[in-house]
Amino acid sequence: MTGPTQEADIVLRLDGITKRFGMLTANGDVSLDLRQGEILALLGENGAGKTTLMNILFGHYVADEGQVLVDQSGTGLSELEPGSPHAALESGIGMVHQHFTLAENLSALDNIILGTEKLVSLTSARAPARKKLAELITRSGLDVPLDARISQLSVGEKQRVEILKALYRDARVLVLDEPTAVLTPQESDTLFATLKKLSADGLAIIFISHKLAEVMASSHRVAVLRGGRKVADLPTAECDLRKLAELMVGHEIVETVRDAGSPGAPLFTLQNISVGHGRDALHQVDLVLRSGEILGIAGVSGNGQTTLARVISGLEPPASGTVSMEGDDRTDANARTVIDSGFARIPEDRHRDGIVGPMSVSENLAIESIRKPENQRFGLLRFSAMREKARNLIKAYDIRCQGEDSPARLLSGGNIQKIVLARTLDPEPKVVLAAQPSRGLDVGATSDVHKRLLAARARGAGVILISEDLDELMRLSDRIAVIHRGHLSSAEETETLDRGTLGLRMAGQGGEQAA
Amino acid sequence: MIRFEPRGPVSVSRMLAVSLAAAFAALVLAAIPMAFAGLSAFNAYSLMAKGAFGSLFAFTEMLTRATPLILTGLAAAVAFRAKLWNIGAEGQLYAGALAAVAVGTGAISAPGYLLIPMVALAGALAGGLVMLGPTLLKTRLGVDEVVTTLLLNFIILLFVQMMLEGPMQDPMGMGWPQSEPILDEAALPKLLERMRIHWGLVVALAAALGVYFLLKRTVWGFEIRAVGENAAAARHAGIPVTATFVRVGLLSGALAGLAGVGEVAGLKGYLTADLSPGFGYSGIVVAMLAGLSPIGVVFAALFIASIFVGADSMSRATGVSNYLADLIVAMALLCVLVSGLFLRFKVRFIGAPATRETAK
Numbered sequence: 024m025t026g027p028t029q030e031a032d033i034v035l036r037l038d039g040i041t042k043r044f045g046m047l048t049a050n051g052d053v054s055l056d057l058r059q060g061e062i063l064a065l066l067g068e069n070g071a072g073k074t075t076l077m078n079i080l081f082g083h084y085v086a087d088e089g090q091v092l093v094d095q096s097g098t099g100l101s102e103l104e105p106g107s108p109h110a111a112l113e114s115g116i117g118m119v120h121q122h123f124t125l126a127e128n129l130s131a132l133d134n135i136i137l138g139t140e141k142l143v144s145l146t147s148a149r150a151p152a153r154k155k156l157a158e159l160i161t162r163s164g165l166d167v168p169l170d171a172r173i174s175q176l177s178v179g180e181k182q183r184v185e186i187l188k189a190l191y192r193d194a195r196v197l198v199l200d201e202p203t204a205v206l207t208p209q210e211s212d213t214l215f216a217t218l219k220k221l222s223a224d225g226l227a228i229i230f231i232s233h234k235l236a237e238v239m240a241s242s243h244r245v246a247v248l249r250g251g252r253k254v255a256d257l258p259t260a261e262c263d264l265r266k267l268a269e270l271m272v273g274h275e276i277v278e279t280v281r282d283a284g285s286p287g288a289p290l291f292t293l294q295n296i297s298v299g300h301g302r303d304a305l306h307q308v309d310l311v312l313r314s315g316e317i318l319g320i321a322g323v324s325g326n327g328q329t330t331l332a333r334v335i336s337g338l339e340p341p342a343s344g345t346v347s348m349e350g351d352d353r354t355d356a357n358a359r360t361v362i363d364s365g366f367a368r369i370p371e372d373r374h375r376d377g378i379v380g381p382m383s384v385s386e387n388l389a390i391e392s393i394r395k396p397e398n399q400r401f402g403l404l405r406f407s408a409m410r411e412k413a414r415n416l417i418k419a420y421d422i423r424c425q426g427e428d429s430p431a432r433l434l435s436g437g438n439i440q441k442i443v444l445a446r447t448l449d450p451e452p453k454v455v456l457a458a459q460p461s462r463g464l465d466v467g468a469t470s471d472v473h474k475r476l477l478a479a480r481a482r483g484a485g486v487i488l489i490s491e492d493l494d495e496l497m498r499l500s501d502r503i504a505v506i507h508r509g510h511l512s513s514a515e516e517t518e519t520l521d522r523g524t525l526g527l528r529m530a531g532q533g534g535e536q537a538a
Numbered sequence: 539m540i541r542f543e544p545r546g547p548v549s550v551s552r553m554l555a556v557s558l559a560a561a562f563a564a565l566v567l568a569a570i571p572m573a574f575a576g577l578s579a580f581n582a583y584s585l586m587a588k589g590a591f592g593s594l595f596a597f598t599e600m601l602t603r604a605t606p607l608i609l610t611g612l613a614a615a616v617a618f619r620a621k622l623w624n625i626g627a628e629g630q631l632y633a634g635a636l637a638a639v640a641v642g643t644g645a646i647s648a649p650g651y652l653l654i655p656m657v658a659l660a661g662a663l664a665g666g667l668v669m670l671g672p673t674l675l676k677t678r679l680g681v682d683e684v685v686t687t688l689l690l691n692f693i694i695l696l697f698v699q700m701m702l703e704g705p706m707q708d709p710m711g712m713g714w715p716q717s718e719p720i721l722d723e724a725a726l727p728k729l730l731e732r733m734r735i736h737w738g739l740v741v742a743l744a745a746a747l748g749v750y751f752l753l754k755r756t757v758w759g760f761e762i763r764a765v766g767e768n769a770a771a772a773r774h775a776g777i778p779v780t781a782t783f784v785r786v787g788l789l790s791g792a793l794a795g796l797a798g799v800g801e802v803a804g805l806k807g808y809l810t811a812d813l814s815p816g817f818g819y820s821g822i823v824v825a826m827l828a829g830l831s832p833i834g835v836v837f838a839a840l841f842i843a844s845i846f847v848g849a850d851s852m853s854r855a856t857g858v859s860n861y862l863a864d865l866i867v868a869m870a871l872l873c874v875l876v877s878g879l880f881l882r883f884k885v886r887f888i889g890a891p892a893t894r895e896t897a898k
């Protein structure tokens with residue numbers, strides 16, 4: 024794709040932005056131009072400073088050096104007041120955060136107009152707003168049920184509300200932080216179709232992504248951050264996947280490949296499990312995991328994966344059916360006993376279930392084994408042992424942080440995931456449940472996760488891999504089962520499957536459904 | 539133009555500085571209504587300082603007042619750390635006092651070194667058991683503990699009144715609703731001759747150190763912090779969330795119960811229904827002022843006690859109502875809550891671009 028090129032079209036300029044957090048330079052002298060109608064992809068490793076840069080642009084943070092210039096209203100560039108999201112909105116900058124900022128119990132419509140009108144005039148503002156939105160929706164194709172409550176919407180719909188919210192405020196620059204991390208592949212396609220349409224209408228767009236294929240397919244230009252500095256800024260047409268990966272991590276990425284495994288005896292089984300009702304219920308699910316294999320669970324998210332993971336993790340007892348591990352009945356297990364039986368669980372929502380934000384990196388690394396003798400004696404914590412262990416894990420798993428004592432919430436999204444990975448995989452578990460393990464990870468970290476899952480398999484562990492990413496599933500899994508509306512199909516050898524059939528089954532067509 | 543920007547971890551020294559600044563700001567703000575009452579702030583505050591620190595007697599009175607506040611402050615702090623909202627320290631205090639009186643007025647006869655611990659234990663146990671109910675209702679049925687603990691305060695106070703006018707009334711009390719006096723062997727010894735200050739203060743200080751140690755260095759404390767900061771992640775990581783709540787509830791109630799023990803067995807000698815002028819509720823303020831830190835609780839309790847004792851003495855000298863104390867305490871709480879903003883956010887003054895470089 025080629026985009027507009029004239030110098031006069033510049034709508035946004037970052038000029039020499041530097042941002043430090045204590046000793047750490049999150050952004051170092053970053054300059055960036057954005058032109059009207061352009062789609063810019065911002066790439067970089069986990070912790071490279073992408074989110075920080077966008078937060079400066081939107082006024083959540085103030086840069087220590089440098090300034091943000093915007094074209095306020097076609098009158099040339101002028102400095103944007105630093106540290107003011109309000110000023111950023113006024114100047115036509117809209118931001119869609121990775122964690123949505125919508126009020127769950129208000130309607131989509133009210134969320135969109137909230138903040139643009141005085142609260143007292145909210146009622147009278149609805150009618151004109153509805154009209155303007157109807158127009159925006161037809162023009163952009165962002166289909167949203169305006170009167171539905173946010174809590175009833177899917178992730179993709181919530182994101183569309185966020186985008187509409189920005190457009191409603193007449194945004195001319197739209198920033199999206201990892202918009203596709205939580206979307207299904209279909210939703211991602213729709214999103215990019217919309218973004219292309221909007222950019223053709225003149226909207227300038229910056230999006231952050233770790234998925235290089237979508238960057239190649241949908242951006243005009245790519246900027247790459249490494250260690251807080253901009254190391255590349257070039258038209259997408261001059262890139263390919265390999266080059267992008269190299270630019271990001273500074274060296275070539277070796278694709279992980281699965282050798283022919285040698286699966287052993289059944290390790291973990293689910294028999295006829297039913298639980299819950301509604302969207303996330305499970306119906307008569309059967310599953311057999313053997314040692315030394317990776318069992319992939321494919322499916323569009325929201326088809327019962329969350330409940331499946333909760334049952335396996337010991338967080339939700341099944342209403343009927345049996346769970347067993349190495350022949351022992353584990354149906355009544357809880358999280359503690361599941362962990363103690365040698366089970367590693369990588370949760371899908373790492374911010375909610377994975378870490379305790381205000382606690383330190385070392386405490387988060389020890390939390391699952393806090394009662395083990397290595398972490399306590401007579402009920403007293405062994406801090407030096409915990410911290411030494413943490414230092415080793417930080418090194419081994421390449422967790423980018425300012426040391427084992429910094430609060431986990433200050434880490435970038437990808438590095439938070441690495442805490443969870445280090446904590447769960449380091450004790451060499453017998454079974455691994457990995458739910459969306461590479462979501463939000465950069466290419467290097469993703470290939471690292473893949474290596475570690477394969478290493479667990481080679482050790483004889485069984486791995487259950489829940490993912491939406493068909494490439495990941497086909498590359499790693501020995502067998503793949505498909506989950507759809509709470510029904511799990513029987514697993515089939517990966518070699519006998521192709522993307523087409525899997526895609527159809529994920530959509531609920533073709534292939535038998537387990538009764 | 540003032541802008542707020544989120545801040546990273548907060549150092550202890552900054553926390554201390556902000557707390558002191560908040561206390562100072564409260565005193566300044568309270569001077570305004572004083573001026574309307576025709577009182578010079580300097581005068582009033584020096585009278586108050588004299589009332590709280592001016593003599594050995596004043597100082598020990600202040601410490602005596604701080605003793606129950608430290609314990610109820612700890613009760614609130616430890617519970618709030620786990621996000622268990624125990625608003626019922628007042629009731630737990632009375633339950634503790636009632637149990638102390640039940641054991642200490644002759645039901646059991648034993649030498650002091652046995653009887654005093656038994657009285658204390660009974661009070662702590664009673665307070666803890668009172669808090670156990672709301673805790674179990676929360677963990678089992680999801681009943682809001684704010685409501686249950688708050689309402690229990692009134693139930694317990696009424697129960698105490700019933701006991702004091704019925705079975706536990708002092709037959710020698712000429713019909714007053716008060717209990718029999720605590721036996722001499724069961725009373726907490728005084729710390730100083732002819733002063734009211736008693737061993738309860740030592741118990742309170744030890745409790746503060748104990749809670750600090752518990753939260754900081756033990757597995758249980760780790761679990762309390764984890765549950766309080768993110769219960770979902772704690773549960774996922776295999777931490778026994780329900781058991782942790784129960785532990786916290788028992789501990790919190792026991793600390794409040796001990797405050798009641800100190801008041802009857804250390805200070806008053808017998809139980810009346812006006813034993814506590816709201817120590818349980820003030821404990822919440824103490825805990826908030828302290829930022830839920832157990833060591834901070836000691837200082838916050840001393841601050842509040844000196845305001846109350848000082849204001850009493852000032853009002854005796856000037857005739858200005860000692861409600862002023864409530865005013866200052868309320869101001870202090872507001873100031874500390876506002877100062878929380880300064881702890882979580884960096885304040886930047888943004889005007890000309892030049893100021894940006896300097897305002898780091």
Ligand SMILES: Nc1ncnc2c1ncn2[C@@H]1O[C@H](COP(=O)(O)OP(=O)(O)OP(=O)(O)O)[C@@H](O)[C@H]1O
Binds near residue numbers: 044049067073436
């Ligand atoms: N408020 C803060 N205080 C201290 N350090 C911070 C703060 N915010 C971010 N950091 C640090 O700055 C660095 C850059 O973080 P940022 O969130 O910008 O990374 P990112 O490129 O978005 O990474 P990811 O792809 O994992 O989301 C990280 O090392 C992070 O730990």
Ligand SMILES: [Mg+2]
Binds near residue numbers: 074435436
């Ligand atoms: Mg980020």
